[in-house]
Amino acid sequence: MAPRSAGKNAESSDKVGVICRALRRAIIEQALEPGAKLPEDSLGERFGVSRTIARHALGQLAAEGLVELRRNRIAVVATPSWQEARDAFDIRIELERLVVRQLAGKLTKAQIATLNAHVDAEDGARDGTDAVSIRLATEFHILLAQMTNSPILVRYVSEVAYRCCLTLSLYSRPHSSECAINEHRGIIAALVKGDEAKVMSLMHSHLDSVANRALVAPAPQRGRDLLDILAPYADEGESERVVKMPKVARVR
Amino acid sequence: MAPRSAGKNAESSDKVGVICRALRRAIIEQALEPGAKLPEDSLGERFGVSRTIARHALGQLAAEGLVELRRNRIAVVATPSWQEARDAFDIRIELERLVVRQLAGKLTKAQIATLNAHVDAEDGARDGTDAVSIRLATEFHILLAQMTNSPILVRYVSEVAYRCCLTLSLYSRPHSSECAINEHRGIIAALVKGDEAKVMSLMHSHLDSVANRALVAPAPQRGRDLLDILAPYADEGESERVVKMPKVARVR
DNA sequence: GGCCGCCAAACTGCATGCAATTCAGGCGCT
DNA sequence: AGCGCCTGAATTGCATGCAGTTTGGCGGCC
Numbered sequence: 070m071a072p073r074s075a076g077k078n079a080e081s082s083d084k085v086g087v088i089c090r091a092l093r094r095a096i097i098e099q100a101l102e103p104g105a106k107l108p109e110d111s112l113g114e115r116f117g118v119s120r121t122i123a124r125h126a127l128g129q130l131a132a133e134g135l136v137e138l139r140r141n142r143i144a145v146v147a148t149p150s151w152q153e154a155r156d157a158f159d160i161r162i163e164l165e166r167l168v169v170r171q172l173a174g175k176l177t178k179a180q181i182a183t184l185n186a187h188v189d190a191e192d193g194a195r196d197g198t199d200a201v202s203i204r205l206a207t208e209f210h211i212l213l214a215q216m217t218n219s220p221i222l223v224r225y226v227s228e229v230a231y232r233c234c235l236t237l238s239l240y241s242r243p244h245s246s247e248c249a250i251n252e253h254r255g256i257i258a259a260l261v262k263g264d265e266a267k268v269m270s271l272m273h274s275h276l277d278s279v280a281n282r283a284l285v286a287p288a289p290q291r292g293r294d295l296l297d298i299l300a301p302y303a304d305e306g307e308s309e310r311v312v313k314m315p316k317v318a319r320v321r
Numbered sequence: 322m323a324p325r326s327a328g329k330n331a332e333s334s335d336k337v338g339v340i341c342r343a344l345r346r347a348i349i350e351q352a353l354e355p356g357a358k359l360p361e362d363s364l365g366e367r368f369g370v371s372r373t374i375a376r377h378a379l380g381q382l383a384a385e386g387l388v389e390l391r392r393n394r395i396a397v398v399a400t401p402s403w404q405e406a407r408d409a410f411d412i413r414i415e416l417e418r419l420v421v422r423q424l425a426g427k428l429t430k431a432q433i434a435t436l437n438a439h440v441d442a443e444d445g446a447r448d449g450t451d452a453v454s455i456r457l458a459t460e461f462h463i464l465l466a467q468m469t470n471s472p473i474l475v476r477y478v479s480e481v482a483y484r485c486c487l488t489l490s491l492y493s494r495p496h497s498s499e500c501a502i503n504e505h506r507g508i509i510a511a512l513v514k515g516d517e518a519k520v521m522s523l524m525h526s527h528l529d530s531v532a533n534r535a536l537v538a539p540a541p542q543r544g545r546d547l548l549d550i551l552a553p554y555a556d557e558g559e560s561e562r563v564v565k566m567p568k569v570a571r572v573r
Numbered sequence: 574g575g576c577c578g579c580c581a582a583a584c585t586g587c588a589t590g591c592a593a594t595t596c597a598g599g600c601g602c603t
Numbered sequence: 604a605g606c607g608c609c610t611g612a613a614t615t616g617c618a619t620g621c622a623g624t625t626t627g628g629c630g631g632c633c
Contacts, residue, residue: 128381132381141585160474362615
């Protein structure tokens with residue numbers, strides 16, 4: 070008597086799926102910032118399962134790129150580099166163009182209603198947290214992907230959208246969601262109208278503008294490893310103070 | 322003293338990675354046909370690890386779509402439906418167009434040599450098994466993806482290429498690799514020449530032809546669940562013989 | 574005072590054990 | 604003989620335990 074879903078997805082095996090979904094959501098809502106530690110026991114304790122399960126969940130999330138898993142080290146929320154973020158957006162653009170291409174002119178009335186309702190929800194959440202707006206905006210895209218009825222496409226779009234979310238929380242400024250909402254409405258309209266070329270280019274420019282709003286400069290201000298950030302300063306900035314290097318050259 | 326790699330990938334944690342790679346290879350070389358059972362302890366025994374590790378590896382492969390994991394049931398090699406195969410190819414086309422777009426005119430001499438060497442290897446393996454040719458052909462595409470230096474892109478192209486491999490073994494006839502090899506050479510040439518549009522359209526038609534060679538008719542001859550195959554016959558084909566239905570309606 | 578090395582606590586890597594579920598074959602019934 | 608139920612073997616789901624590695628903090632030394 071599984072409540073719902075219980076689909077064919079690997080992770081919905083039960084407890085693992087619950088943990089994955091919870092963590093995913095926490096991550097994209099920035100309750101867990103990039104770099105946050107995720108010790109297995111803490112997770113297990115929090116969700117009432119053993120480390121085995123928590124570990125498995127972390128493995129899944131690592132496969133999705135939301136979590137970084139280093140051997141013998143505490144798992145942390147992934148911290149994508151600027152380049153990775155750029156790559157993710159590039160891929161996302163192609164995938165979502167495919168989505169809307171498949172969807173143009175083929176939406177049912179119910180689907181259109183669902184989409185409009187979602188955008189209304191985005192609208193309603195404008196005074197809420199940035200985190201919630203970002204999540205809703207992301208979910209809009211996932212919703213679109215789901216309407217293609219292609220599980221593979223859904224999975225890839227979801228993954229890459231989550232990754233983009235992550236980078237948004239790293240590199241983006243306070244975030245202005247208004248334009249995004251309007252762009253969403255425009256995409257729906259073009260989808261209904263059935264103009265493939267139009268909706269593809271709309272989606273392209275929409276994602277492009279989101280990316281550009283986020284990835285203005287290739288300067289990971291808060292990002293990365295602290296060592297990488299300070300590397301350029303290490304050569305000449307001796308007047309300040311020297312940074313202690315724990316060992317020698319890092320492998321990468 | 323990890324031999325090599327040990328990269329940032331989740332699965333290279335060691336033993337899990339070994340098992341994943343081995344199974345992946347076995348699957349795409351059709352040593353393990355779709356539907357083949359993968360019991361945890363057999364795997365564990367075979368690779369000299371405990372069920373825990375084997376289980377984890379199966380989880381990773383399931384996340385990649387190569388393995389189907391049903392609760393309380395033995396894991397099996399995935400058996401993509403015809404539609405899923407079609408979707409995979411659609412996605413693959415977009416992703417690989419992105420790959421060659423990024424690569425056009427930017428290949429180093431060493432990379433070009435690597436690619437040519439690989440195609441030569443494909444050529445040399447023409448009298449070998451079909452399985453090996455298919456694997457080599459797939460690896461050519463993965464090689465290309467790796468040259469983009471975009472880990473995300475590599476992962477997605479790899480995954481989707483493996484999935485396509487899987488469907489090839491399901492729906493394809495004996496396979497003729499010659500044309501594919503020539504098409505690979507053509508792609509290399511266009512990449513070197515640096516003609517973005519040309520190489521994108523080449524890649525598109527290459528993958529399209531591979532897909533069409535494989536997915537001629539939406540008729541999963543060997544595929545699926547035996548029940549699904551017989552479903553269309555169940556209505557009118559009583560003159561033959563009736564298939565025993567184990568229970569009642571399957572959930573899906 | 575600052576730096577280095579050592580040690581205990583924390584955490585992961587992995588195997589094993591037990592309960593729950595599925596699967597397959599045999600038995601009895603019709 | 605055919606069909607279905609029922610029981611035991613096989614297999615998964617999950618927790619726990621032990622060994623090895625990392626972490627960070629304390630004391631000693633310069």
